[in-house]
Amino acid sequence: MLYFIVPLKSRAASHDWERVSRLCRRTLASLYQQTSPQFRIFLVCTDVPTGLASHARLEIVQENFPPPAPNKQAQIADKAAKVRRGLIAVRERGGGFVMGVDADDLVHHDLAALTAAQPQTNGWMIRSGYSYSEGSRWLECHNDFHLRCGSSHIIRLAPEELPDDLAGPAENCFVLRHGHHGIAAYLAGIGRPLGVVPFPGAIYVKMTGENNTGPDLSGIGLRATVSKVLRTRPVTPAIRKAFNLKPL
Template identity: 40%
Template sequence: MFCFVMALKSQSVSSNWESVCRILEKTLRSVCAQTDSNLRVFVVCHEIPQLAGFSDPRVEFLSVDFPAPDLSQKKSRQEDKFKKLAVGLSRARDFNPDFLMLMDADDLVSRRLVEYAHAHPNANGWAFEKGYTYDAGSPWLFLRNDLYKVCGTSAVINARLVELPEDPVRDFEECVILRYGHTAIRGQLDSRGTPLEPLPFPGAIYVLSHGENNASHLRQPSGIKQPTTLLDHVRQILGNQRRFITTLPQRKLATSALRREFSLTK
């Protein structure tokens, strides 16, 4: 059994709840399109989302009643997410899973993940070095070799390595995969002598620019000024061309094969 766990933001802190639900539906379609169907998905939320065209008995929504986060406070946002993930991990434990995967509710995953994990039952798990970032609506994906450093959907972990405290919500920081966030999971497990291997294929697509995430810094560096003169416009065009050329080896066209593997829709 392979269990996916994700935290969904509250309607009260969403700029467009319908968009949040629509994006989640795409994520769930991607997760449930696995070539190995032996999986469960736990979505932890304040409000149960309304999904217009999707239903799958392997998906379970878990509602929480603790207060929604204060968006102005980073710690509050992080604690909301980690508490929800702790609730999901606690529920997943009831199914005696072989592998666990924390993921963001707006990303897409390779349809080969579950099959690959079940073919290697004794592995500690895998970190996603390779993966894509994708600007919603673009014909291009950008291949990264450090996805686990920037994306919350970036590791598969053997369930035997994950111990939960008696009160997972109150004491979530005692859980090794929640203590420091996704960027530290690999280092934390390595320091315990249970290192994750690199996943040998791109494992996820980190979807940007859909209006409900906070990752715009990955699309455009901060500090770029809007052009105000003709010369500024020319310089920007030339700069964009240079950036396109220098990043061409990392750019991948969103082919039908890639779209099928990740359930990527237009």
């Protein structure tokens, strides 16, 4: 079983709750369209997104998390606490494959099929993926996606490797301790190397808003401009379908 953990910021911490809710609903719709039924979603939140309908694969884990202070460190800690709560839910169900998904990112519809076909694998990293600016007709391809985005690792975890309460520091759970920059190297170092998802596995959604006429190349040097042009691809109907990349 593949468990998607989706931590959602609170209404109090959001500048535009309606927009946050729309982004979250689109992310969940991306998860719902998995081609294998062997998955479950834990949406961990203080406030339930507006307009959210029930779904057989969705479980809302609602806790009264205190609103974080308006600084990056506090917001990271708030997100980590919600991921930890999701990991507790996975432990309660006996462990399995776990993937954290930011509440505005999108994933490929074959991830659950990949885990179902190889249940004894350590897991995978998403090395190939896309970044996307909301409203654009263009994507940027990345071959180091797992270093750019947190929605990038699938890890098989036994119950004893998962937290059983919200108390205690992140250091007590290696998934939280290492984060997406270091978790693959850590697992390789203890003899549990991750495989590589054999297709572009996720889209990191950015809100910078590139225009719709082409990739934004302003403000960067010639070498970076050429590199970005080579990585840029149009948003095709096939990509929209595979990731549920639809307008908000």
